[in-house]
Amino acid sequence: xxxxxxxxxxxxxxxxxxxxxxxxxxxxxxxxxxxxxxxxxxxxxxxxxxxxxxxxxxxxxxxxxxxxxxxxxxxxxxxxxxxxxxxxxxxxxxxxxxxxxxxxxxxxxxxxxxxxxxxxxxxxxxxxxxxxxxxxxxxxxxxxxxxxxxxxxxxxxxxxxxxxxxxxxxxxxxxxxxxxxxxxxxxxxxxxxxxxxxxxxxxxxxxxxxxxxxxxxxxxxxxxxxxxxxxxxxxxxxxxxxxxxxxxxxxxxxxxxxxxxxxxxxxxxxxxxxxxxxxxxxxxxxxxxxxxxxxxxxxxxxxxxxxx
Amino acid sequence: xxxxxxxxxxxxxxxxxxxxxxxxxxxxxxxxxxxxxxxxxxxxxxxxxxxxxxxxxxxxxxxxxxxxxxxxxxxxxxxxxxxxxxxxxxxxxxxxxxxxxxxxxxxxxxxxxxxxxxxxxxxxxxxxxxxxxxxxxxxxxxxxxxxxxxxxxxxxxxxxxxxxxxxxxxxxxxxxxxxxxxxxxxxxxxxxxxxxxxxxxxxxxxxxxxxxxxxxxxxxxxxxxxxxxxxxxxxxxxxxxxxxxxxxxxxxxxxxx
Numbered sequence: 001x002x003x004x005x006x007x008x009x010x011x012x013x014x015x016x017x018x019x020x021x022x023x024x025x026x027x028x029x030x031x032x033x034x035x036x037x038x039x040x041x042x043x044x045x046x047x048x049x050x051x052x053x054x055x056x057x058x059x060x061x062x063x064x065x066x067x068x069x070x071x072x073x074x075x076x077x078x079x080x081x082x083x084x085x086x087x088x089x090x091x092x093x094x095x096x097x098x099x100x101x102x103x104x105x106x107x108x109x110x111x112x113x114x115x116x117x118x119x120x121x122x123x124x125x126x127x128x129x130x131x132x133x134x135x136x137x138x139x140x141x142x143x144x145x146x147x148x149x150x151x152x153x154x155x156x157x158x159x160x161x162x163x164x165x166x167x168x169x170x171x172x173x174x175x176x177x178x179x180x181x182x183x184x185x186x187x188x189x190x191x192x193x194x195x196x197x198x199x200x201x202x203x204x205x206x207x208x209x210x211x212x213x214x215x216x217x218x219x220x221x222x223x224x225x226x227x228x229x230x231x232x233x234x235x236x237x238x239x240x241x242x243x244x245x246x247x248x249x250x251x252x253x254x255x256x257x258x259x260x261x262x263x264x265x266x267x268x269x270x271x272x273x274x275x276x277x278x279x280x281x282x283x284x285x286x287x288x289x290x291x292x293x294x295x296x297x298x299x300x301x302x303x304x305x306x307x308x
Numbered sequence: 309x310x311x312x313x314x315x316x317x318x319x320x321x322x323x324x325x326x327x328x329x330x331x332x333x334x335x336x337x338x339x340x341x342x343x344x345x346x347x348x349x350x351x352x353x354x355x356x357x358x359x360x361x362x363x364x365x366x367x368x369x370x371x372x373x374x375x376x377x378x379x380x381x382x383x384x385x386x387x388x389x390x391x392x393x394x395x396x397x398x399x400x401x402x403x404x405x406x407x408x409x410x411x412x413x414x415x416x417x418x419x420x421x422x423x424x425x426x427x428x429x430x431x432x433x434x435x436x437x438x439x440x441x442x443x444x445x446x447x448x449x450x451x452x453x454x455x456x457x458x459x460x461x462x463x464x465x466x467x468x469x470x471x472x473x474x475x476x477x478x479x480x481x482x483x484x485x486x487x488x489x490x491x492x493x494x495x496x497x498x499x500x501x502x503x504x505x506x507x508x509x510x511x512x513x514x515x516x517x518x519x520x521x522x523x524x525x526x527x528x529x530x531x532x533x534x535x536x537x538x539x540x541x542x543x544x545x546x547x548x549x550x551x552x553x554x555x556x557x558x559x560x561x562x563x564x565x
Contacts, residue, residue, distance in 0.1 A: 025535030029553075032310040033403070033533075045537070053540075053548045060528045060538040062360045067530065074537045074548060220360055249355060272530040273362065274355040275313050275403055 002289030003296050004282060006040055008241060008264050009164040009189050011099045011125055013040030015282040016258065016297060020245050020268030021046050021103035021128065021168070022071065024278075026085040027092045033275040036092060038282040040264060041099030044081070044089060046130050048105050049115040051077030057212035061201045066220030066247070067269050068199045070211040073105050078115045082122045090123055103168070105130040109153050116161040127163045129154065129188075132170030132195035144170030144179075144195070151182035158187030166243065169193040169234070171223075176230050177237035184238040191234055192243040192266065194227045220269040221247040228256055235261030235302065249277060251284020258285075261302035311348075311533060312340040316402035318394045319376060325459040327383045328429070329392050330368070333402065335377040340405060342367045342377065344412055344437035345501075345524055345557045348404030349532045350379065352390045362401065363387040364529045364552070366433035366501075368460075377402075380432040380460060406532045407556050410499060410522065412440045419496035419520070422448040424468075425510055427486055427502025428455065433524060434501055435460065442467035449495070453486025453506065485509070492519040500524070500560070511560035521560035527551040 004015035018041040024030055027042035054074030061068040076085065081102065089100045102124040106112035112129070119127050131153060132144035143153045154167055165187065171194040173179040180191055196217025201210040210216075227246020234242045244257035245266035254265045270277035294300055316333040324330050331350075335342075342348070349362035368380040383392045394400060415422065422441060426434040431452050441448050447469040452458065456477045464471050472489045473481035482489055486506065492498055492514045500510045501524035514521035527539035534553025541558075543549050544565045549558070 023531070023536055025531075025533070029310075029531070029533045029535040033313050045535075051547075053542075053546065054537065056542070058528075059540065060361075060530055062358075064358060065360065067360050069530070069536070069538060071537050071540075074540060221356065269360070269530075270355070272536065273351070273360060274401075275311075275531075275533075277355070 002286045002294055004286055006264050006297060008040070008099065008243070009126055009166070013099050013264065014038060014097050015040045015285070016264035017254065017278050017282045018043055018099070018101065018243065018264055018266045019271065019278055020266035021130065023268040023271045026089050027098065028088045030271070030275060031092065034279040036096035036098055038279045039096065039098050041101055042089060042092065043101040043103050043128050043266065044085065045075055046073050046103045046105045047075050047078050047081050047115065048073055048107065049078050049111040051075055051080060055212060058210050061210050061216070063199075063201070063218065063220070063222060066218055066222035067272065068201055068211070068216045068218045069196065070213055070216035072213075078104070078118045082118065086122060086124060099125045101126045101128050101166070103128040103130050109156055112153055113156050113160045116157040120161040120163050124163060126166055127161055128166045128168050128192060129157055130168045130195070132168050132172070145172055145174055147173070147175065147178045147182035150179055151186040154183050154186035154188055164189045166190040166192050168195055170195045171197050171226065171230055176233045180234045180237040184240050188240060190241040190243060190263070191238065192245060193234055194223070194230050194246045197223050197226070219247065221249055223247045224253060228260060231257055231262055232260045235305070248281060249273070251281050251286075251288055254281050254285050255288060255300070258297055258301050259304040261305055263301070311404045311406050312337050313401065313403040315399045318396055318398045318400065320396065321392065321394045324380070325457055328459050329381055329383060330460070331379045331381065331391065331394065332376055333400075334375055335370075335402065336375045338372070341372060342370050342405035343409050344440045345409030345433050346405040346407050347556065348377075348379070348402055348406065349529070350391055351401035352394050352398070359386045361387075361530055362403065362532070363391065364406070364532055366524070367405065368432050368435050369439070370436060380429070380435070382429040403532065406552055408554065410437050410557050412437070412444060415497060415499070416441065416444040416446055420446060421494065421496045422446055423490055423492070423495040423498045424448045424450045425486060425490070425498055425500045425502070426452045427506040428453070430502030430524070431460065435463070437499060438464060438467050449490065451486050451489040453502070454480070487513055492517040492521070495519055497522070507560070508564050511564040514560060522557055523560045523563065524556045525551045525558060525563060526556065
């Protein structure tokens with residue numbers, strides 16, 4: 001029987017499968033639907049220092065093999081999260097061993113730093129810094145495009161945050177290897193990529209964009225091969241762990257990212273098509289490994305790179 | 309009680325009216341028994357097949373004795389077209405029950421004269437609601453509006469005190485809006501499900517007469533369990549609530565203001 005246990009930043013996870021931020025709430029929503037003992041961790045819904053309503057108008061739009069969303073970081077704020085939702089995540093951790101990841105976005109460097117400092121003093125395991133949300137007008141993705149800007153905000157957050165820091169990158173980054181190097185140099189402990197791809201849809205009947213912000217974030221299997229390419233580049237660019245995500249829906253999908261060198265993976269939009277997607281991905285990885293005589297993920301992590 | 313997810317087996321998938329179908333499936337999970345106003349997500353296609361999202365559909369009837377659940381739905385697009393193709397013995401992914409539904413015990417505790425108001429396919433959840441109200445001792449007055457052809461009206465006779473119908477075309481019943489069929493002042497509470505514009509009107513008329521009103525909202529949904537926040541609706545308090553988790557049933561004054 002293959003062992004899926006995965007070490008991420010000092011935490012031993014049940015499996016390399018993490019619920020991606022924005023798709024699994026704070027984990028508890030899925031507790032009765034999926035077998036959490038197979039899930040490595042949960043990255044909670046993206047937080048901002050102050051709670052916010054998010055975007056008005058249409059928030060969801062289906063595409064071939066994917067979904068465009070324009071939620072706009074609706075969240076209760078960091079303090080509310082620490083007082084309420086974090087406790088629910090910690091209960092899941094106690095029951096199933098799922099690593100607790102707080103995803104933090106922001107509208108300014110000051111907000112990022114203040115939010116990170118608060119999370120630093122909380123019981124979260126890992127802080128995932130979201131510099132890549134395409135759905136907020138100020139901040140968010142602005143830091144995700146330019147390596148210099150990203151490095152600067154990561155440096156400031158690093159100074160304020162004692163927790164292991166994973167920086168979530170945007171596929172809109174001008175240059176993925178440079179972005180990864182800048183973030184590593186600024187003190188990131190790990191990198192996760194990719195966030196959603198900036199996309200657009202037009203409502204023919206209304207003759208106007210579907211989303212109030214015109215552009216929104218595309219995720220799902222449609223983006224997977226591009227995300228995989230970027231994860232490949234990230235692994236080649238840095239020495240810190242890379243967590244891969246983007247359209248992963250099956251065990252085979254996840255194994256592609258592992259063979260590209262990812263330490264772990266996140267499952268996002270697939271949870272909407274199959275509420276047991278995280279569990280399914282872990283099961284299918286295990287089945288493939290058993291069928292191929294692979295005992296641990298270390299045996300195959302990055303193996304595809306040998307062809308380089 | 310949170311939702312469960314299983315492969316359900318189709319017993320029947322009948323044509324009721326043009327574009328209207330009634331799907332009957334087996335749901336044995338007594339620990340996850342639905343009540344009026346709750347919904348399930350249905351997926352009659354693979355996780356890797358289009359459309360990407362499962363389809364949320366309200367419970368028309370739940371029969372604990374036969375462990376069967378019925379969904380009355382309208383074929384409007386790619387998802388419901390695939391659901392319409394389900395045949396006897398086919399299986400599909402059924403997840404639920406989801407949402408808060410109508411709080412029937414609380415409604416029965418507080419109110420005696422109850423109006424149930426539905427519009428078009430929004431009448432679907434009102435059958436289970438009327439059954440639960442009648443089982444609890446209050447046969448409500450039922451007012452339904454349709455565009456042209458009413459459907460699924462027969463079975464209300466034994467569980468409703470009164471049934472009145474309106475149509476947009478005047479083909480059957482009153483020629484006009486469903487909200488013209490009753491005076492909210494005659495009722496202790498009005499329970500509504502239908503097109504947004506109709507629910508908004510019903511809510512406004514109730515507010516004018518000081519009659520409490522509950523509405524069942526509809527929104528596109530991705531997760532159906534309050535995780536993705538894709539179906540948030542604006543609320544009076546400004547904080548926004550998930551139609552799937554905090555609703556779909558809301559006090560009308562909370563969502564129409």
